[in-house]
Amino acid sequence: TAAEVQSVKAGGYRPREFYERDTELRGVIDMIGDGTFSRGDAGLFRPMLDHLLDHDEFMLLADYRAYVEAQAAVERAFRDRQRWTRMSILNTARSGRFSSDRAIQQYCEAIWGTRRVPIGLRA
Numbered sequence: 001t002a003a004e005v006q007s008v009k010a011g012g013y014r015p016r017e018f019y020e021r022d023t024e025l026r027g028v029i030d031m032i033g034d035g036t037f038s039r040g041d042a043g044l045f046r047p048m049l050d051h052l053l054d055h056d057e058f059m060l061l062a063d064y065r066a067y068v069e070a071q072a073a074v075e076r077a078f079r080d081r082q083r084w085t086r087m088s089i090l091n092t093a094r095s096g097r098f099s100s101d102r103a104i105q106q107y108c109e110a111i112w113g114t115r116r117v118p119i120g121l122r123a
Helices: 002-010 015-021 025-033 047-054 060-079 081-094 097-109
Strands: none
Touching: 015 025, 015 047, 015 060, 025 047, 025 060, 047 081, 060 081
8 A cells, every 4th residue: 555655665665675584575586586587597687686676666576475465366266257257347347438449539530530430239
């Protein structure tokens, strides 16, 4: 939360401490650093890792555990097909006007100089 971010920053955010405390996070960072994901090139991601461990202004390391827990919740929801379907439908219904609809309308009006053509939907 915003309050948590302010609290952590006020206390002096030290991302390396999150790395040192969380064995799973440390394993992930170490795999990136040892070349596992870069065909053995251990130096390829070094600048990024150094920045994360020493600066991390977006607090990615502080958020790691919450991200893992949220992903686990998503996986549980996805396995329940009925729940996932309901959540998907409600999410779509509650999203309001899609940005793609607005963009297409703007293209039609501003670029192509066309107007909307209403269509009849069958029930």
